[in-house]
Amino acid sequence: MFTTIAIAAALLATPVSSPADPLTTEIGALDAKVFDTYNRCDLSTFSDYFDPKVAFYHDTGGATFERDAMVDGVRKYICGKVMRGSKALHQSLSQQRLGAGLSAAARAGNSNS
Template structure:
């Protein structure tokens, strides 16, 4: 019977050691949820500006030294080029939609966040979505401001007829 108090004491010590981990895990979950909401809102804002061709607002979301890698369009190494390419190839031609349920956000300690997901592109003239791609964006939080420092847009492909039909079905609901 002398083992019971020892075992009980060991259990109390173990529980005491785990308590800070549980609180820490809970705080991390709250921080992760807050970060995800923040990055989701930023994504909504930057692509609202993109879709409306509000290039002044759009530009504010990019670091002056942003690196933008596009599998079919090539690489750009500054904000001015990204904005110029958007003006030339996107404005009033293409609308971007994030694919629901694909957005993931990961914190970068003492820097910001990584955002990844899938998006599709719709022709403004017809309203039909024709293509999709994957994306990764690295966001830096500095001096109270969030800006993208790296962007990867890759895996561009045409939507299948089944994907197009599914989109038209959901649009008519």
């Protein structure tokens, strides 16, 4: 039990770096590109990242089921008003990695008990 707590404490105290697996790297790169076009209001390039029949669900605005309508919403309500980044995705990926590390540490500690 003490081993599990010590390993978990060490993992929590250690900064979590970005996962290095190829899929995570690709997702992060594409995410950065999408948000770059979004923030620069390069709506032609931004539009190219989405299927014409995209289903986009906004927490307060409801659902949009076409790319052109979604891009028009960005044009009307985002361009020149706000900027957003992909920091949330990177935090989420780091938390998933930390959670996986804690699970592994717990399994290792349980086998030593």
